[in-house]
Amino acid sequence: MVSLRETVNFTHVPPGGKGQPLKTAVAIRHVAFEDLGSFAPVLARRGVDLRYMEAGVDELARLDACAPDLLIVLGGPIGAYEETAYPFLLDELHLLRRRLAADLPTLGLCLGAQLMARALGARVYPGPAKEIGWKPLALTEAGHASPLAPLDGSRTSMLHWHGDTFDLPTGATLLASTDLCRHQAFSWGRNALAFQCHPEARTADLERWFIAHACELATAGLSVPALRADSARFGPALETRGARCFADWLDGVGL
Numbered sequence: 001m002v003s004l005r006e007t008v009n010f011t012h013v014p015p016g017g018k019g020q021p022l023k024t025a026v027a028i029r030h031v032a033f034e035d036l037g038s039f040a041p042v043l044a045r046r047g048v049d050l051r052y053m054e055a056g057v058d059e060l061a062r063l064d065a066c067a068p069d070l071l072i073v074l075g076g077p078i079g080a081y082e083e084t085a086y087p088f089l090l091d092e093l094h095l096l097r098r099r100l101a102a103d104l105p106t107l108g109l110c111l112g113a114q115l116m117a118r119a120l121g122a123r124v125y126p127g128p129a130k131e132i133g134w135k136p137l138a139l140t141e142a143g144h145a146s147p148l149a150p151l152d153g154s155r156t157s158m159l160h161w162h163g164d165t166f167d168l169p170t171g172a173t174l175l176a177s178t179d180l181c182r183h184q185a186f187s188w189g190r191n192a193l194a195f196q197c198h199p200e201a202r203t204a205d206l207e208r209w210f211i212a213h214a215c216e217l218a219t220a221g222l223s224v225p226a227l228r229a230d231s232a233r234f235g236p237a238l239e240t241r242g243a244r245c246f247a248d249w250l251d252g253v254g255l
Helices: 039-045 088-101 111-119 203-212 214-219 224-252
Strands: 024-029 049-054 070-073 106-109 124-135 158-166 173-177 185-188 192-195
Touching (some): 039 049, 039 224, 088 111, 106 111, 111 158, 111 185, 111 192, 124 224, 158 224, 203 224
Parallel strands (some): 024 049, 024 070
């Protein structure tokens, strides 16, 4: 296995300063338009070197699961249980199992959250209906006491875009729900956080989502102009509060 630390220069030399280890983040991306969005500038401001690995293209099996300081698994339009059609999902599950067992900072978004749940032994399956569009989160008591506090439904709405859901993994703490999807966010251990929803969504990027998911939206009978209007209305606040949530979580895990 090739360690990321064997292929990347991890020494960062600030102007006029001494060399110090460079913090690193690897984000596994399934489709080009679902990236880290508003979370990426938070990492940049902290001097964290962000590298994307493309699922189905890059050799995920060669990544040392414990090498990056932060591992992020992003969203995508496939099921966490579809490894027969998409064998690379097994590599992702292997990475997540090793990463979670080592209690290292790990973040899952949408499909990434579903894969985290499955890696922790929980079932992932189709939900009662597709949940696509803007809807506020209802935080649990634990959620209010967590970095998710800025995402409370009284402060901002949330972008949802999924058809699957999952059981809460054993030992996980439920942080947020909606009326249609009880398990919207959970933490596990000290350093793992998973979102079924999209707190990283950035308004300027969503037109690409509307285009790429045109068939799904038409099949679901959803209006693109209405989604666009809601995104313009709710997106800016989510960008600010989502970035705040992410920054607070990074503080908590020492990044």
